[in-house]
Amino acid sequence: MNDLVRAWVEGWVVSRGAAPPLTEPWGWTIDVGHLDHVTRHVLGAVGDDVEENAVRKVAEQVTGGGVWLKAFADPEVVRAWLGPRWWTDPEPGCLMSLPLTPDAPRPAPPPEGYRLRTWALGGVTRVLVTAPDGALAARGQIAPTGATAVVDQVETAPAHRRRGLGGLVMRTLQHAAAAEGARTAVLAGTPEGRALYESLGWTYQAPLTSAKFTSA
Template identity: 65%
Template sequence: MDRVVRAWVDGWVLSRGAAPPDVEAWGCTIDMGADGHVTRHVFGALGDDVDGAAVRKVAGAVTGEGVWLKVFRHPAVVGPWLGDQWWVDPEPGYLMTLPLEQERGPLPAVPDGYRLRAWSRGGLHRVMVAAPDGSWAARGQLAPTGATAVADQITTSPAHRRKGLGGLVMRTLQRTALEEGAETCVLAATPAGRGLYASLGWTVSAALTSAKSTGPRGGDSRT
């Protein structure tokens, strides 16, 4: 398995409280046990190294709903490998990394009226930003796993975007990763988040296809 993929898997499992991954020749299987997200199969190769035959074989063995595939290649390539029971997100995600030696200097200031809170529990580090009226404005969390750390669930409220809050959350988490002894941060970015992370020095390792089994009858199930 590619080392960046394995780093992401290990941190994501910790971040989401999932079962330890079962390693396979093609990647790994992770049990989540949630409605709509029972299990996910993560393929271990990147880009042109992804084995289409392996993706077809694993996907073809899935019969139930709520099983996800994560394949590190563009949806335009992966989609034709899958049958009618699969909903494929047409927009790619992105596996991204950041070398932490550049995470130096002062952190951004918290905007006037906003409040930042950071805490750690159960091996996770969390950051929350509250708006001036006390409502939620932004959040994120970090799962350190040794030399790498995974940033996850980075979100900014639509009402509070374009105020630097996403960057504030990320820089706080990146600094925490550095203090924890990590050398590299890893995350899976949405198309919307890619620009923010790129502005902070993150680079793309591969496109990411997300596909969900909708069962024998198919249907659109975007959860």
């Protein structure tokens, strides 16, 4: 199993309050418990090490709706291994990582009029930035699990983009995780978020395919 994928799985379940991952020969099964996201299967390999037989075996065993499959390989490759009852996100996500240093400077304060709040609960640190009118401007969360920490659910409201709020959220999360002893941060990002993460020093590690069983 790839160490970064393992770290991402361990941190993601803490971040989302999902069930502890069940180890499989090919990766992990995670019960999430949402109507549209009941369970997810995560392949433990990366890139060319993701095996066609493993993907097909997992996919063929799924019969109910709301089940997701995550594979850190090119969607064009993985799509060909899945049956017609699987929807595959045409935009490849990305697995990324960043070294964390305990002596990194604190992030700058938010722009004038914006308010930043940080709190920790249940092993997850959350950051919220609100606009001058009190509306949500940006948010994100991070789940440290020892030496690694997983960044999750980072978003900036469309009306508040290009004001440095995404970077503010990320730096605040990274600083909080480093203060708790994490030395590597991991995330599974979207194509839209990749440019932000790379501007903050994150390194691209592998593409990510997200597929959902449609039961249609």
